[in-house]
Amino acid sequence: MIPAAFEYLRPKTIPEAVALLQQHGNEAKIMSGGQSLIPMMKLRLARPGYIIDINRISGLSYIKEEGGFLKIGGLTREAEVEASAVVRSKYPILIETASVIADPQVRNLATVGGNLAHGDPANDHGATMIALAAQIVATGAKGERVIPIEQFFVTLFTTSLQQDEILTEIRVPIPPPRSGGAYFKLERKVGDFATAAVAVQLTLDGAGAVQKAGMGLTNVGAVPIKARKAEDFLRGKKPDAATIAQAAQLAADDAEPSSDLRGPAEYKKGLVKELAKRALSSAVERAGK
Amino acid sequence: MAKKQHVQVTINGRSREALVEPRTLLVHFIREVPGLTGTHVGCDTSNCGACTVILDGKTVKSCTMFAVQADGAEIMTVEGLIKDGQLHPLQQGFKEEHGLQCGFCTPGMLMSACALLSKNPNPSEQDIRWGISGNLCRCTGYQNIVKAVQFAAKKMSESKTVAQGGSK
Numbered sequence: 001m002i003p004a005a006f007e008y009l010r011p012k013t014i015p016e017a018v019a020l021l022q023q024h025g026n027e028a029k030i031m032s033g034g035q036s037l038i039p040m041m042k043l044r045l046a047r048p049g050y051i052i053d054i055n056r057i058s059g060l061s062y063i064k065e066e067g068g069f070l071k072i073g074g075l076t077r078e079a080e081v082e083a084s085a086v087v088r089s090k091y092p093i094l095i096e097t098a099s100v101i102a103d104p105q106v107r108n109l110a111t112v113g114g115n116l117a118h119g120d121p122a123n124d125h126g127a128t129m130i131a132l133a134a135q136i137v138a139t140g141a142k143g144e145r146v147i148p149i150e151q152f153f154v155t156l157f158t159t160s161l162q163q164d165e166i167l168t169e170i171r172v173p174i175p176p177p178r179s180g181g182a183y184f185k186l187e188r189k190v191g192d193f194a195t196a197a198v199a200v201q202l203t204l205d206g207a208g209a210v211q212k213a214g215m216g217l218t219n220v221g222a223v224p225i226k227a228r229k230a231e232d233f234l235r236g237k238k239p240d241a242a243t244i245a246q247a248a249q250l251a252a253d254d255a256e257p258s259s260d261l262r263g264p265a266e267y268k269k270g271l272v273k274e275l276a277k278r279a280l281s282s283a284v285e286r287a288g289k
Numbered sequence: 290m291a292k293k294q295h296v297q298v299t300i301n302g303r304s305r306e307a308l309v310e311p312r313t314l315l316v317h318f319i320r321e322v323p324g325l326t327g328t329h330v331g332c333d334t335s336n337c338g339a340c341t342v343i344l345d346g347k348t349v350k351s352c353t354m355f356a357v358q359a360d361g362a363e364i365m366t367v368e369g370l371i372k373d374g375q376l377h378p379l380q381q382g383f384k385e386e387h388g389l390q391c392g393f394c395t396p397g398m399l400m401s402a403c404a405l406l407s408k409n410p411n412p413s414e415q416d417i418r419w420g421i422s423g424n425l426c427r428c429t430g431y432q433n434i435v436k437a438v439q440f441a442a443k444k445m446s447e448s449k450t451v452a453q454g455g456s457k
Contacts, residue, residue, distance in 0.1 A: 002312060003312045005291040005310065008291070008311035034355075034358070038354070038355070039334055039353060042334070053357075053358060103422050104401065104420065105341055106335065106350065108349055
């Protein structure tokens, strides 16, 4: 399959890329890893007139802790997240998320930034970044703007990025002591999108009660879903088996799945409940260590 | 028609260049410019991995990358495995352990296995299965592919020991 013809533009700097976005308007599309965009172009679901390839912009690929945040550059590949020593030691939820995205070849090119900016509710980082209360840094003509993740996803394939903005960084608050997180996903086979997945990030207080709770759900609605009811319920409670079971039910209540080839809506709600239970248990165990 | 762009890549150690439309996929460049047809187009939708090549040391699906993106890159295809007429240990392994039947997925399997062994010379069975998880085979059930990679890993570590003057 051959995509429709397009002009290929390869800026060397972010301001150059932003200027190209301004010049070509809705005809232009930013390409990072291209692992969602190119298949869509081959199927002619997308027909951008201009591809702005940001892969040769230097300084956009990094993972570092700085100023209270884990900062992930807009061009950082999934394989780099998987291999990162700092992520491995402190952010198991990110390892569990990155390593179940597509397959090894795709992860060598696919970027965390692209995964988010694509705005596909089936993509995995959305739920995880919701659980982690991440922030998105968007760079446009007027400079940088920080978007809290809960304001980032608008609807199907639509984010709050403006037409002339590029996602340049993801900021994850460094978890305080007694924190733990996990990502549990069910996929029919390696490389498939999630039938459903649940991301959890918890912080416990000195007495073992939940101080902070973040929960996100993958592919059970038009956008990655923030499981607010479950988060509110968990805060201040000891995360024992009964509390976890009830929080898992509340997470399932917040899911809005559709019936499709991966299963009926009712099944997916049940799946969210079970995955939430497992993710919560794993997060609690990790927070206690 | 979109303006053609000059693309230069090194494939299996040899520089190749052409003027191509931006929408030319890397797999078509590889098959049509130097005529290296070992790299297959399988599903053409980024699922099957038959088009896998090693680009600057990392496996990528050449059906899901434009040739213009690869400008300046070093690429290895299945044709780059053979050295001085000698099959690569992975090729020997696939032959000895019956790691293929129809052979369509084999070039991609070999590239993924090659990248795996260069990073992890002594992979466990689980590591191998994980390493080839982006490559679909509809004939073998994977078991003999795993054995073939194990065969190669053993052979390569033995020849390394010999080369280093080891006596074990």
